[in-house]
Amino acid sequence: MKTFPEIAHTELRDTQLRRNIRKATTTIRARTARVTAELPDWEQLRDAGQAIKQATLRDLDKHLLQLEERVTAAGGSVHWARDAEEAREIIIGITRRHGATRAIKIKSMTTDEIDLNPAMHAAGIEPIETDLADMIVQLMDDTPSHILVPAIHRNRAEIQALFEDKFGQGKLTDKPTDLTAAARLYLREKFLNTPVAISGANVAIAETGSVCVVESEGNGRMCLTLPRVLISLMGIEKVLPRFEDLQVFLQLLPRSSTGERMNPYTSLWSGVREADGPQEFHLVLLDNGRTKIMADEAARETLHCIRCSRCLNVCPVYERTGGHAYDSMYQGPIGAILTPQLRGYEKAGSLPFASTLCGACYEVCPVKINIPRILIHLRAGATDARRAAHAIDPETVAMKAALWMFASQSRLGAAQALGRIAQRAIAHDGLISRLPGPLSGWTDTRDFPALPAQSFRAWWHNRAHPK
Amino acid sequence: MRVSLFITCFNDTLFPQTGQATVTVLERLGHEVDFRPEQTCCGQMHSNSGYPREALTLVRRFVETYRDAPMIVVPSTSCTSTIRAQYPRLAAGDSALLAELDTIIPRVHEFTEFLTRVLEVEDVGAYYPHRVTYHASCNALRALKLGGAPRALLGAVRGMEFVDLADIEQCCGFGGTFAVKNAEVSTAMLTDKMRAVLATGAEVVTAGDNSCLMHIAGGLSRLQAGVRAMHIAEILACV
Structure with missing residues (x-):
């Protein structure tokens, strides 16, 4: 299991990745800034989004039960999955029951969260991603690097080569229209000849039993309407109580994510309708650690996330490393708080530290998740876990020593005096260019200032008591 | 007072x-x-x-x-x-x-x-005849919401030639222990910050926080870039 700094070490050296991500995030930052600034009530919308999410989580059980009742009444089936394994069993079980050897998929990071695709392959069912970027990532045997733009790290020439290799349509150009036409031809056959579709869900409405998917391409609409059987996997936190709540989120989401005033395709369906769309609908409600997150008051608002990805686009760390450094389907600042809570500190303990706490994410989050505050909270959890696992933890020793020093003015003064003596070996012309141990991470690329001849407290003392 | x-x-x-x-x-x-x-x-x-x-x-x-x-x-x-x-x-x-x-x-x-x-003071009677740029620092910008306050103080300094820093909302990459734990990402962020500082042609980069400045100055000094860092109080103290 590699840590964030270890993967970042490799990713930082990928010049094409650096260039692609810088260009993409700069462009989208400008666009989201423009379309959010043009709404006079944008701040009120954010407040409303936050308030609705807070209130919904408080009575989540009630809303989920109502959702189940309404979906069932409308002819759908609701399944409850405590964890990834249960969710996989439910989805694969339904697909198998229909004798399907393949299933088309759309818009679901949650299926990545439960590692659905490898399990489907193992069960002899081919999962086919139909969101253009997800499809590219899948055909390249790659992993997504952005919540909204999974193939952000790839460029047009790579995609042209990939399509020529996989589609059997001969030579292609790198013109976007030609590439999308080729993808369309390839995907249409899948849409028309696959009996089962698996989707995610942006929102489900408890009072009407409706599920909503928001997308740009229309490939989602194909998946949601053409196959006979539709299975939607949704984290339990995505439910909203009332239909009217949608108006808030359908403004917040597209403006924050793609920088559009309205997204091109918004699909909403309630159960099944005879001779119109899928004749069998299954909604799988996934916990997989979410109730545990809810129980932690200081981190609960992690579940307010609507996966807009705006925090990724403004994050200076994400802009340098790209998404793979987070080793998760959830990258960037939201990934840095969500992944460790879903997987535990042992597997993702370096993520809460993958931030300078600059606050750019919190400043733009459409539902005002205080990501820096949660990062700090999770750092304490990760530190406690590390301390518990090691008899002697060098960082803890250093932090305890620093506290011992700061707990007394005379000890601080003595440490300053001692430091001045100790630095004689390494300080030259007021600078230290090589520090030992882990601190060498600083001096590999930066000088460190030498301790001055006199501390401020010594200067003040001499000023107040002239000799 | x-x-x-x-x-x-x-x-x-x-x-x-x-x-x-x-x-x-x-x-x-x-x-x-x-x-x-x-x-x-x-x-x-x-x-x-x-x-x-x-x-x-x-x-x-x-x-x-x-x-x-x-x-x-x-x-x-x-x-x-x-x-x-x-x-x-x-x-x-x-x-x-x-x-x-x-x-x-x-x-x-x-x-x-x-x-x-x-105090509602902007002119503190300072004189500082140098070309200066200002790094906002994330805490000033987002946590304290200081807005144009530091800029107004610098604007009243006599003799100073002030140059705006591009991408002022971008973090310099310090982040406390981040600079050591994620030293390489920190350096990548610092490189872009130094590029912006150098593009101003300033002789001095200032800020309201010496931790950002120690970081920026540490990188500039390693590159012999010929730009120094000074806390804003030090500029305002000059007469």
Whole structure:
């Protein structure tokens, strides 16, 4: 299991990745800034989004039960999955029951969260991603690097080569229209000849039993309407109580994510309708650690996330490393708080530290998740876990020593005096260019200032008591 | 006005000239400055690094030290925002401590904030004939929401040629222990910051926080870039 700094070490050296991500995030930052600034009530919308999410989580059980009742009444089936394994069993079980050897998929990071695709392959069912970027990532045997733009790290020439290799349509150009036409031809056959579709869900409405998917391409609409059987996997936190709540989120989401005033395709369906769309609908409600997150008051608002990805686009760390450094389907600042809570500190303990706490994410989050505050909270959890696992933890020793020093003015003064003596070996012309141990991470690329001849407290003392 | 200086451990130990300059400016404006030697560290490093219990010890020490201070001025944006945003969280569950924080925190002001919002002064009588650019620092920009206050103070400095820094909302990559734990990402961020600083043609880069400045200056000095860093108080102290 590699840590964030270890993967970042490799990713930082990928010049094409650096260039692609810088260009993409700069462009989208400008666009989201423009379309959010043009709404006079944008701040009120954010407040409303936050308030609705807070209130919904408080009575989540009630809303989920109502959702189940309404979906069932409308002819759908609701399944409850405590964890990834249960969710996989439910989805694969339904697909198998229909004798399907393949299933088309759309818009679901949650299926990545439960590692659905490898399990489907193992069960002899081919999962086919139909969101253009997800499809590219899948055909390249790659992993997504952005919540909204999974193939952000790839460029047009790579995609042209990939399509020529996989589609059997001969030579292609790198013109976007030609590439999308080729993808369309390839995907249409899948849409028309696959009996089962698996989707995610942006929102489900408890009072009407409706599920909503928001997308740009229309490939989602194909998946949601053409196959006979539709299975939607949704984290339990995505439910909203009332239909009217949608108006808030359908403004917040597209403006924050793609920088559009309205997204091109918004699909909403309630159960099944005879001779119109899928004749069998299954909604799988996934916990997989979410109730545990809810129980932690200081981190609960992690579940307010609507996966807009705006925090990724403004994050200076994400802009340098790209998404793979987070080793998760959830990258960037939201990934840095969500992944460790879903997987535990042992597997993702370096993520809460993958931030300078600059606050750019919190400043733009459409539902005002205080990501820096949660990062700090999770750092304490990760530190406690590390301390518990090691008899002697060098960082803890250093932090305890620093506290011992700061707990007394005379000890601080003595440490300053001692430091001045100790630095004689390494300080030259007021600078230290090589520090030992882990601190060498600083001096590999930066000088460190030498301790001055006199501390401020010594200067003040001499000023107040002239000799 | 009687003003208590919270110099911060970082400035006390590494950048005493910033504290001296803060004293110079405040005394020039006719205020009486008091320094309490019991003060040490605000606890930012412990709190931000995952050691809230250790940080709480320093919260208590801060309260002990400044309980009766009428006004507390801090020449550091990140320490000010630690006190303001993190102290109440660190003290959660201790109602007596929370009650004390309620009365102390409104009296704590970052240096440029104190000048522009409490004293309502922009011209502090400084003269500094150099080309200068200003790095906002994330805490000044987002946590303290200082807005144009530092810029207004610099604008009133006689002789100064001020140049705006491009992408001012971008973090320099310091982030406390981040600069060591994620040294390579930190360096990548710093490189872009240095590129922006160098593009201004400035001789001096200033800010309200010596931790950002130590980072930016550490990179510039390693590259022999010929640009130095100075805390904003040091510029305002020059006559």
